[in-house]
Amino acid sequence: MEFAFELPKGYLDSDGNLHRKGIMRLAKAIDEIVPMRDPRVQSNPAYATVIILSRVITQLGALGAVSPLVIEGLFACDLDYLQKFYRHINELDSPEPAIA
Template identity: 65%
Template sequence: MDSEGNLHNKGTMRLATAADEILPLKDPRVKSNPAYLTVILLSRVITKLGSLENINPALIENLFASDLAYLQDLYARINENAANEIQAVCPECGHKFELEGLEPGE
């Protein structure tokens, strides 16, 4: 919800890059409070949130706790688990399906 009371419940989050996860570690706010890493990470990877044009740490700071938890979970699902899911196509019939990838070392 923005400062005018408008609810923004549709958005876009992109996959994180190495820079998205590394560069915030240099931020003084993260150095003084490691929990702030989530705020900066989300502000970097959320590319759209309703009609809001500027996604920044201040906006993420003002999310409801439940919304922040939802976005943290979404971030984890698309960035940490995505490597374990493989889109596959049967070479005989063309049926598309997902395969669970192997864990490192398997």
Template identity: 75%
Template sequence: MQTEFEFTLPKGYLDEEGNLHRKGMMRLSTAMDEITPLRDPRVKLNPAYATVIILSRVITKLGALDQVSPYVVERFFARDLSYLQDFYRQVNELEPPELTQPQPQPQAVLAES
């Protein structure tokens, strides 16, 4: 069973030294990944912050960074945050996977006269 998934951020995380980090790995989420943020005071003040904490727990690699902390996730561009939220839902099968191949369409059959 695959437990880690590679991704490439659309924009990339720009660190404080000016380095751009785009390629990363995300692991499957555990129950604790979903439960732990609920105890955090930042989530109690702003429930949307749970996303930041969850992503910082499940992103195991991002470019040359040693660790992806909530501080790093807070600084993602909005497009990258949206991408990672969608990616998280897909790898954890929280939404149906997107079709990668076009589905065959029925062909109209013309009657010969």
């Protein structure tokens, strides 16, 4: 499943183009496992967010791909927005289901 979003500020690329609309897909377990093997995450656990978002954002404006460098270049408010959006669509903020 995929979900459309619009960044509050937008990503400004090296040519001066602003990219605000995008698509994020639901995360799979592997999307959260693979970043843990990355040396950047091992030295800075907060970097996992950058890698995870670059894996699940399938489209951002007219960009050909969303790499960790793109995520690094986001304004802080846009990164915060995407983290909240990720948690929302993946239902990570809801209470745990009861186990029967």
